[in-house]
Amino acid sequence: MTTPASTVQARDLTMTFGRTRALDGVSFELVPGVTGLLGPNGAGKTTLLRVLATVSAPDAGSVLTLGLDPRRTDQRLDLRGRLGYMPQEPGFHAHFTAFEFVDYVAILKELHQRRARHEEVRRVLELVGLDAVRRKKIKALSGGMRRRVALAQALLGDPDLLILDEPTAGLDPEQRLRFRELVGQLGEGRTVLLSTHQTEDVVALCQQVMMLHLGKLRFTGTPLELAGLAQGHVWHSHKRDPGALGAWRTGTGQHRNIGNPPAGADLLEPTLEDGYLLLLGGDQFEEVAA
């Protein structure tokens, strides 16, 4: 019997675009289950996912995915056969039908037997609930349906590693809920890395969470641990506290403050979002991150 172990081991990943260091010595391990990747725009999330999906190679560092080294051509190709990648902008061919698009990607994934491939395409479209519209052109599908088409192609070949770049961006609440259900199911028995801005998604789906900021990995742990970082740093008040890193008026009319609370402040139970915002807060909170 094998024991659960890391499916992805990344060591000192570094990648530079001009003067911008998109990844700066990023190291982490992924285990089966759903891992959320949080970070603001420009944090390096997409760059990291592209490296993991073997779309691009890092300038320095190494990554071992599913026991395969993508620097070696044969292993890189093997790895591509075992991972599913849903880019932030998949690049739909609008004149293709949903079936044609997924089928096209299936061929690129070297599912070459026509009948079996078509069965597989139907399977993944059914899995994401698009079987009824598979003959519709992509340009005629709603935004939510298109995201599901993108997810369907990532599911081709039942991959061991699923890399999803902001899959819920632009979806309405109902669509996001359905997406969560789907991704939650997919996370059973395989590794799912989910990049998102939506902390609610992470709370709802992820067993692990990583946070990137300015190319550096600022946090790895469970969602609870991320929320716990803000323990003692969230309080409410009648007015915005001038010492707060961030504050907003809640539905109760009171202000929720994040930062270093004044003495005697009315502390609140932190959420994952609080921990995330606190990590983004700046150098003054570095001791928190530490």
Next chain:
Amino acid sequence: MSTTVEHDDRPPAAGASRALPAGARSRRSMLALTTVESGRLLRHPAVLAATAVSVWLLWRWGKGTAPVLHYADIATQVPLAALAGAALLATNLAVLRSHRDGAVDLYGATRLSLARRTLSHLLSVLPLVALGAILVVADLAWLAGTPGSVRSPHLAEAATGPALIVLGGCLGVLHGRLARSVALAPLVLVALALGSLTVAELYKGGQDQRPWTWLGTLLPAPPFDPPPADLLGRPATWHLVYLLGIAVTVAALALWRSQAHARAPRRAQAAATMALVAALAATTGAAVVQTRPTSPTLAAQRLAVVNNPSAELVCQRRDPAVYCVFPGFEPQIALWEPTVRAVVAAVPPAAAARALPVTVAHRVGLHRLIDEDVLDPTQDNPAPSGDRPGQQPQPGPMVAPVGTAWGRDGPEHALAQARLAANVAARLVAPTRNDGQEPQWSPCHAQAVVALWLAGQASPQAAEGIRQAVTWAAHFETFVMSHDPAPDEPFWSVRAGRFALALLDRPRDQIAQTLWRNWDLVTAPDTTIERLGEVLGIQPPSDTSNPDPQC
């Protein structure tokens, strides 16, 4: 650190055939992609439109002529150039699809390499090439089944159109791999079209003077009557090798570029490089061979056909005429017979009996294929000089010249019928004398008017052809019934033509009875047009032009 990845017992991915070696799986996937891309290419709007244009052009050009298949095969090339252009645009758009739609990342995470995808796009052109080949074969089969067809197509000429499609497709793929802009391919297409048209125009001026024009992509058939196949002298096979060589060079460059981009295995890179070198060698070799000057043997053969065409012809007697044709062109005789019979029927039987059998003989205009120095009449080598209006025809067998092109409808058909009918009529009006002396032919006198009127009786098309010829020659004094006249071609004064048209507008019986009653007078060489007018009671057109020296 070793990593143990926990795998569940999920089955291998459907359709993946993980047991298959990676190379075989990749090749089969490439073929699957080729199938998909081929289907999309065949359904592309540009390809559908080009197919319609090609079919229309093939039908339009084919329906108007009695086909000489070693000319009709050349005529398939321009229509298929439309498909080649469409192939360039459509493959370019297909190659750039991932860039246009922002799917580069998605494709980048898949197994099929960029080089294999490039190869798929290159192979996807083949069904379109097959479609082009089917169009060519169908066109030639249709033409071969029409009456009077001369069945001698050249495989290389017929294959040139499909080869152009191969080239167009490969160019589209290469441009897609070199530049990510979709604007480049249309610009390349326009440049190629303009370049081809320019070269084709230069080629029309005389391929022997400009053999380098064969470095162009396609060269249409020269616009004159098809000579026998062995006198064409088109380096069709080498040109086909040249085109395919360029296509393979372009394809190898596209592969090479893809391999460089995607760090392909060395063995694949070596194969692409070898293909590139071999294709370049074949292209260069074919370019050199096809641009060689015309061989002295061929030049001598052409000159012999011009100077002494009778020696090259085979004759058949089919009353009331003897038909002399180039070997292989015998099916055309049946097309001429109705015209000849109709003209003979319009001549008084006694006069016809004196003139028959009239000899109808093939003539081809090879002058633009023959070096002008050879044709220089000041040189020792005898050269035809009577083919130009206003010059005296060279002495020779008095035949009724007829071209090797014979239309079924349209202006060219009318002119071809008019030429045959008028030339037969000329020989009936001024037959070779019993003592073997040359007949006296006076293009400006009554006998020319009578001959043209007789020709107009052959058919409405012949009458229309005469009308066209006279109209086109309005600003000249004389004319001939051919764009490419033979040395022994009768010529006609425009005034005689105008008078004949006036007679053709009158009731046939009225004119025929008067002519038959006065046959010897109206066909005498010295009877003037004015005298003919008096006999017929019709005022001839006034002679406003400068009198021709021979009139």
